[in-house]
Amino acid sequence: MPATNNAFVKFSDVQKTYDGETLVVKNLNIDIAKGEFLTLLGPSGSGKTTTLMMLAGFEAPTQGWILLEGRSIDNMPPHKRNIGMVFQNYALFPHMTVEENLAFPLKVRKLGKTDIEARIKRALDMVRLGAYAKRRPGQLSGGQQQRVALARALVFDPKLVLMDEPLGALDKQLREQMQLEIKHIHEDLGVTVVYVTHDQSEALTMSDRIAVFNDGVIQQLAGPAELYEQPRNAFVAQFIGENNQLSGKVVALNGTTCEVEIPGAGNVRALAINVEAVGRPTVLSLRPERVKLNPSPGSLPNVFDARVAEVIYLGDHVRTRVSVCGHDDFVVKLPNSDGAVQVEPGAAITIGWKMEDCRALDAP
Numbered sequence: 001m002p003a004t005n006n007a008f009v010k011f012s013d014v015q016k017t018y019d020g021e022t023l024v025v026k027n028l029n030i031d032i033a034k035g036e037f038l039t040l041l042g043p044s045g046s047g048k049t050t051t052l053m054m055l056a057g058f059e060a061p062t063q064g065w066i067l068l069e070g071r072s073i074d075n076m077p078p079h080k081r082n083i084g085m086v087f088q089n090y091a092l093f094p095h096m097t098v099e100e101n102l103a104f105p106l107k108v109r110k111l112g113k114t115d116i117e118a119r120i121k122r123a124l125d126m127v128r129l130g131a132y133a134k135r136r137p138g139q140l141s142g143g144q145q146q147r148v149a150l151a152r153a154l155v156f157d158p159k160l161v162l163m164d165e166p167l168g169a170l171d172k173q174l175r176e177q178m179q180l181e182i183k184h185i186h187e188d189l190g191v192t193v194v195y196v197t198h199d200q201s202e203a204l205t206m207s208d209r210i211a212v213f214n215d216g217v218i219q220q221l222a223g224p225a226e227l228y229e230q231p232r233n234a235f236v237a238q239f240i241g242e243n244n245q246l247s248g249k250v251v252a253l254n255g256t257t258c259e260v261e262i263p264g265a266g267n268v269r270a271l272a273i274n275v276e277a278v279g280r281p282t283v284l285s286l287r288p289e290r291v292k293l294n295p296s297p298g299s300l301p302n303v304f305d306a307r308v309a310e311v312i313y314l315g316d317h318v319r320t321r322v323s324v325c326g327h328d329d330f331v332v333k334l335p336n337s338d339g340a341v342q343v344e345p346g347a348a349i350t351i352g353w354k355m356e357d358c359r360a361l362d363a364p
Contacts, residue, residue, distance in 0.1 A: 007031035014064035042213030084153030265325035300352035
């Protein structure tokens, strides 16, 4: 077993296979701090839910160790781990009232009647459902049922709360509202949360840190701002937020900067984030909001002729798709704070960007 440290939850060299051949989680190492909100983010089949299920005790690691407060929990059954769970389908007992659903985990733990009543009231007040204690789940909206599921996961004061796509069944407006509610409850209680989602905006909104999974491997583990502003590879750059990618070849490398030749378009100056060597292929990553329209001559190091292909008005910004550098799907987000954005499909324009906003990453 690995040496312990101050991590509240620790995954050490964890691997998981279901068939003995294909690893769905590969050499996983994560330290989770007490009180942290950590999100496991990635596409379907990336290993994030399997990781959560191993922590919950519903799956066993094929290799490695999982520690909770310095103790191995690999041979501990789920009901003894003192972990709260919230699922996408709510998993409420339909024949029980709201208060009976909340009382269930407390009765299993053999708490007294007075303590049970006090905890139920506190949990329902926390999710603003104190007036719904006598209703059954079928008499509640989807958002109210999810609040009940959250209250049930918190009512017994667990050490850790695990959430597996808990907002996936809700509509967009309610989902965004519940994101903030869960975030505020976490801040108020200080409970440790491990949250699984494939929704990158949800992860950015709620998390202290985000682990981006792909093919069973954490591609990057960092805070929301760092993941968005400083992706380490092309997968993270593409998965977190909207992103323009230009493929090319490194023609010059000077410490932290480089020049990349884009076939038929010329050279681009960029930060050398994950570059192998001169002559090697690379992918340039550039956020649409960092691109300038018709910059003044000499103001930017990277300027190219472009043609407007599509303009979509989205209120606070105008999303403009342009043809540039041999790509027809390059996106520019133009702020519309003064309502003065004027671009028309078919117009010839120039676009430009700063070197520090363009990141040269590994070629997939």
